[in-house]
Amino acid sequence: MSNAQGHSAGTHLPSLTRGPHTKRLGLISLIACFGGLLFGYDTGVANGAEGPMAMELGLNLLQVGVVISSLVFAAAVGALIAGQVADSWGRRKTIIALAVLFFVGTLFVVFSPAGPEPGTFSPAGFSVLVAGRIMLGLAVGGASTVAPVYLAEMAPYEIRGSITGRNELAIVSGQLAAFVMNAILDTWLGESMDGVWRIMFSICALPALVLFFGMLRMPESPRWLVEKGKYDKALEVLNTVRSPERALAEAREIQAVTDKERQKNKPLGIKAVLTNKWLLRIVGVGIGVATMQQLTGINSIMYYGTRVLEEAGMTAQQAVLANIAFGVVAVVGGVFALRNMDRLDRRTTFMIGLTLTTTCHLLVAFASMLLPVGSALRPIVILILVVAFVASMQTFLSVAVWVWLAEIFPLHMRGLGIGISVFFGWGTNGVLTLFFPSLVSGVGITGSFFIFAGVGAVALYFVATQVPEARGRTLEALEEAVSSGAIYRSR
Numbered sequence: 001m002s003n004a005q006g007h008s009a010g011t012h013l014p015s016l017t018r019g020p021h022t023k024r025l026g027l028i029s030l031i032a033c034f035g036g037l038l039f040g041y042d043t044g045v046a047n048g049a050e051g052p053m054a055m056e057l058g059l060n061l062l063q064v065g066v067v068i069s070s071l072v073f074a075a076a077v078g079a080l081i082a083g084q085v086a087d088s089w090g091r092r093k094t095i096i097a098l099a100v101l102f103f104v105g106t107l108f109v110v111f112s113p114a115g116p117e118p119g120t121f122s123p124a125g126f127s128v129l130v131a132g133r134i135m136l137g138l139a140v141g142g143a144s145t146v147a148p149v150y151l152a153e154m155a156p157y158e159i160r161g162s163i164t165g166r167n168e169l170a171i172v173s174g175q176l177a178a179f180v181m182n183a184i185l186d187t188w189l190g191e192s193m194d195g196v197w198r199i200m201f202s203i204c205a206l207p208a209l210v211l212f213f214g215m216l217r218m219p220e221s222p223r224w225l226v227e228k229g230k231y232d233k234a235l236e237v238l239n240t241v242r243s244p245e246r247a248l249a250e251a252r253e254i255q256a257v258t259d260k261e262r263q264k265n266k267p268l269g270i271k272a273v274l275t276n277k278w279l280l281r282i283v284g285v286g287i288g289v290a291t292m293q294q295l296t297g298i299n300s301i302m303y304y305g306t307r308v309l310e311e312a313g314m315t316a317q318q319a320v321l322a323n324i325a326f327g328v329v330a331v332v333g334g335v336f337a338l339r340n341m342d343r344l345d346r347r348t349t350f351m352i353g354l355t356l357t358t359t360c361h362l363l364v365a366f367a368s369m370l371l372p373v374g375s376a377l378r379p380i381v382i383l384i385l386v387v388a389f390v391a392s393m394q395t396f397l398s399v400a401v402w403v404w405l406a407e408i409f410p411l412h413m414r415g416l417g418i419g420i421s422v423f424f425g426w427g428t429n430g431v432l433t434l435f436f437p438s439l440v441s442g443v444g445i446t447g448s449f450f451i452f453a454g455v456g457a458v459a460l461y462f463v464a465t466q467v468p469e470a471r472g473r474t475l476e477a478l479e480e481a482v483s484s485g486a487i488y489r490s491r
Helices: 003-008 020-032 034-044 046-057 061-089 091-110 123-154 157-189 196-202 205-215 222-227 231-241 244-263 269-275 277-295 298-312 316-322 324-341 346-370 377-408 411-466 475-484 486-490
Strands: none
Touching: 020 034, 020 123, 020 157, 020 205, 020 231, 034 046, 034 061, 034 091, 034 123, 034 157, 034 205, 034 298, 046 061, 046 123, 046 157, 046 196, 046 298, 061 091, 061 123, 061 411, 091 123, 091 196, 091 205, 123 157, 123 222, 123 377, 123 411, 157 196, 157 316, 157 324, 157 377, 222 231, 222 244, 222 411, 231 244, 244 411, 244 475, 269 277, 269 411, 277 298, 277 377, 277 411, 277 475, 298 316, 298 324, 298 377, 298 411, 316 324, 324 377, 346 377, 346 411, 377 411, 377 475, 411 475, 475 486
16 A cells, blocks of 8 residues: 555544643553553563572473463463453553552562472462462553553554554563663672562562553543443543544544444444454454564563573673663664654565564574684674664564554454454464473574574565555544455555
């Protein structure tokens, strides 16, 4: 789809203006993004905390894998459930419930009992720890689904990419915060204090409280309100985040599309997906996009970056400190991504990102193969190339994927559609998380990154042939184009 085609949709709306409503929208996006911050911290904290945790609780490699991957597999379930809950219960209430789950899960992890002696295995402690990680996983998966949808539905279509993309920036900021705190605590207290990993995990209780109390004062999504027949309330919300003229025009457009769908007397939710080949197709493409993102191996680096760097030749402490570089470039890349989200088409961004990440995979594999083990140059070169991979991923893929998933599905099944897609994404993430240490141990860095490169080539073909464009259209225009299949013909 050309830019001209994309930007023709929705231009009948009054232009955006600045005013108090702009600051209100900024505050709403800031509070909602604490869900992304928690997502990032909870997934990143294990990268550095796993060593002290395993040592104190007497965990073997398999048990460490279970502890870390339990969050990821639970996130898959959380994404699926929370999406449907958000469709029926509301975006705001669902996010508030997720904040409670974040807080309770953190308490379980922090207070999981150790064995009678340091380093001895405690079945009860292991059970409590895994239960806490499952709670955090449900919350992480839910936040990964509901927060982007909430932001996309609150944002004007002209800046929807940059508003929704803030959640991904919050995710990588949370991961960076986890890496930095891990490095500080490990350097200051790692040798002298048992239970330092508990402090690492406990920090995420603070943003959970901010998310809970902050969302109590935030409005519900106006699009969800219209879909539930609460037009007056939706207009009231829109008047706080738009100029009066723009708010009224958007409310009427949302109402018109909703009424049109109701007049067709067609099924909603999962029934609509199963009876409409175009909705079934877009869910399939959504699954492919979410899975594609995970198969780049980005989260394997974010979870096990220290292990990769140690395999490259760094000491454990060097790896923990160098791991901060991944968080830094992820945040910098996220900032650049936000600047480009409303300037570059989503498909173009996907293609650039996959080309760069696949190239980085190949370079890492060749560097690992050609530089001998023990070479002083080997860990430095591999670190630089992996940093380049993370930067490419965050600048061109991660933000764009979450924005695309949040905007592409019709309103009546938006939570369900993104929930199903992210369920498969998190499931893929879980499998990689569980087996990545064994993969690196079995085929080394060389084989692992050659595999990632091969998958990247397949993903490029998938995007080029299957993924439709979403930028430059209102959510209502997208809904009609997706439901009728016109979005594929325009491409």
